[in-house]
Amino acid sequence: MIEFTGVWRTFKVGDQEVAALRDINLELLAGEYVSIMGPSGSGKSTLLNLIGLLDRPTSGIYRLDGQDVTTLDDAEQARIRSEKIGFVFQFFHLVPRLSAAMNIELPLLLAGVAPDERKQRVTQLLQSYGLSERADHRPDQLSGGQRQRVAIARATSMHPLVLLADEPTGNLDQATGKEVMTLLEQLVSQGVALILVTHDPGLGKRATRQLRMVDGQIVSDTRNEA
Amino acid sequence: MFFSDLFRLTTSSLLAYRMRSFLTGLGIAIGIAAVILLTSIGEGLHQFVLTEFNQFGTNIIGIQPGKTQTHGASVGVFGSVRPLSIEDAEALRHVPGVEYVTSVVQGNAEIRANGKSRRVTVYGVGAEFPQAFNLAVQVGNSLPAEDPTHSRPFVVLGAKVRNELFGTGNPLGGYLHIGGVRYRVIGVMEPKGQVLGFDLDDTVFIPVDRGLELFNRTGVMEIDVTYPDNVSADSVERGVRRILTARHGQDDYTVISQEKAMEVLGSVLNVITFAVGALGGISLLVGGVGILTIMTMAVSERTGEIGLLRALGAKEHQVLTLFLGEAILLSAAGGLAGLVFGIGIAQGLHILFPALPVYTPVFFAVLAEASAVVIGLIAGVMPARRAARLDPIEALRTE
């Protein structure tokens, strides 16, 4: 589903080139549950941004569903983000002035989904994430766990192929973090691929495939024996 | 993205920063109110002046002796200017389309009646003078239509002259002395009041040939012809010129059509209205700068939100539309408030000072609202483009 061939990402810092990713070759399968671990600054977020089409490789090729997406223009990349990719962030990134329901509705709204269908999907999502009572609450009226549930509901509202989660529990206490992981893993069981960046080795081990990055390179790639 | 959603999102962000949105909208509102107020007064004056000038009718063409030339030598150098005669006026009745014709001569003279005397404006006019100038006789008759070169000594009084000389008594059949000639009073005109500083009621009207004699003139001061609405001013003017040039052998007169004079006056007044409108426009500009400032602030404050929208699948142009929409909504709402203020203040002024004419054409209101929207658009473009071009990763990093 996701295929990186010889991907480099370098940044210019002053007059120095810093390579955040060095020659990444990687293939991730549909529905796969992958964790990425590694020290800070090893390139995990950069890799996730490339997969999510928020960033472009400096060189190399990225194929998504067999299509070379490296050369697409902004509008085409935006469409793919909208249809195939869901993001879950460490800091939730909810729009503070909008209700929980409206935050969940945003991707549908941007994609131009018809109002009737939108309403139906949002109601259903609120229900399955236990947020029905909170539909009209704004983010500052929600707990951290509820906020992340809103964010996950939002990420799944367009039925993406893959969820990209960059330390989704990094800002939550252990109990709430566990709750959130359960929700994400439920999605995996429904066939959504999950790519999870985490610092927590305990969480990382739960993934069926574990990548380890150091200094912009993937240094190990292991699978749990089922 | 549906328009209703765009509207929902932009209103939500404007409402989230209520106070700020209110103040920015107020900037535009004040600008629009100023424009509407000033142009309403300008247009009110415009209408007022036009009605003043047109109260004698609009389908009038005046002919005066002599050629007024804007440049070059005067005709006087080559040939003498022939005066306009009563016969010229009679000849103009044959111009196709002409309805009424009257000659006019005017001056000041001492009049006497009932042992009182008074200095008034004396008009020597043709019999059709009242019809030609939309004037009505209140009591008695107007001057009779008879041989315009051998008329009888009849006089029609202005309303004020009647009051001053005859009081409340019946003036009809009474006598009036003007320049040693005795005139019989046959009518009184309806009061007309002051027009542009002239008291039209402190006048008397006598037949034109007697006016010429009184003022010792060889020609009339002006001949006026009128025509009905379905006849064009140009065709009448052409007919007038053809006949007069044939009679005089040269083009030694000046033709002024009320329609053309009003066009010139109207365009001058329009320029004035636009000038005061532009003056109000300066405050609108200030309002526009307010929007630019607020939108620039909004883009920096909401960088995280912009990054998020991009991650959720928003295209660059959707982000652009959202921020542009906010700027336009803000200025359009401010503009509407300004329309209400402006028209309200204008009408209020009119109630307080009835002498001040105000008039707000719908076209002005529409134009003002459109310019508010355009200002919002222009002020919003730069910040909105900046928002659209933000690097989503950078934008997501700021929290």
Ligand SMILES: Nc1ncnc2c1ncn2[C@@H]1O[C@H](COP(=O)(O)OP(=O)(O)O)[C@@H](O)[C@H]1O
């Ligand atoms: N926009 C940028 N400009 C310069 N350097 C960057 C930029 N983004 C990331 N980097 C660098 O790339 C490397 C990898 O960063 P990142 O992917 O954020 O690491 P991680 O998420 O694993 O902590 C780091 O050295 C970081 O400083």
Ligand SMILES: [Mg+2]
């Ligand atoms: Mg990171």
